[in-house]
Amino acid sequence: MTVSIERTASQEQRELERLKKELNKLETDLVQHELDLNTLSAELKALDLLYIRKVGIQLIKLDLIDARIAEILAKLNPEDRAAEKRAQEARKHADEKTEEVKTAQAAPEEETQFKPSESLRALYREAAKRIHPDLACDEDDRDLRTRWMVEINAAYQAGNEARLQKLFEDWENSPESVQGTGTNADLERMIRKVARAKERLQEIQKDMERLRNSFAYTLKMRIRAAKKDGRDLLEDMAQKVTKQVERKQTLLDDLLKNSPPISGIDW
Secondary structure: OOHHHHHHHHHHHHHHHHHHHHHHHHHHHHHHHHHHHHHHHHHHHHHHHHHHHHHHHHHHHHHHHHHHHHHHHHOOOOHHHHHHHHHHHHHHHHHHHHHHHHHHEEEEEEEHOOOOOHHHHHHHHHHHHOOOOHHHOOOOHHHHHHHHHHHHHHHHHHHHHHHHHHHHHHHHHHHHHHHOOHHHHHHHHHHHHHHHHHHHHHHHHHHHHHHHHHHHHHHHHHHHHHHHHHOOHHHHHHHHHHHHHHHHHHHHHHHOOOOOOOOOOOO
């Protein structure tokens, strides 16, 4: 009986060691993937703001002119319900986009770029290794760590190294950072940690795929390709839209001078 118990204990210990090695690798992968996800997310957010500032403002002018033209044409053709509907939709679209531009214009200039320093990236890795929710021992611990990681991620995406350092130090000095030990419980904990780490890696993969299918990511790739050719893609786009604005403004000016209704034009 004693031999059987010792054999079982030995088997559990070997399994625990195997799981520790697996978890160690998973945690390393997880931290890097979390860093990659947060970096890409912050880059695309910054690029969205930059796009709105450089190109979006001109697009708003174009939308506003289109809306005004649609409204004038609807008034000139009061029986045309389709024209009235187009005017309403054009105005709604222009108003919504105007709010986006106002938000972008209100953002500080540094928020239109995200280039994390190596020290910021290293600090994030260290903090994530210590605080990540998948290191939790139970659900209460996981909830606590999740709240901390929300703050950690926000500080990283804002490029606020001082804030990130303070959060990390606060965690290290908190009683919550102290983890207990056990025997059979260690094995169960390890099994759950490995499972959670794998689940989180799958979630990150889905989030990365979503970001890579976004307009901002496509724009990022186009900007990179244009830069290799010595072109500023956003500047080219802004100039193209500016020319469209000028043409539409000429049409609007003609309508405002009470010229005959213009039809058959691709607005």
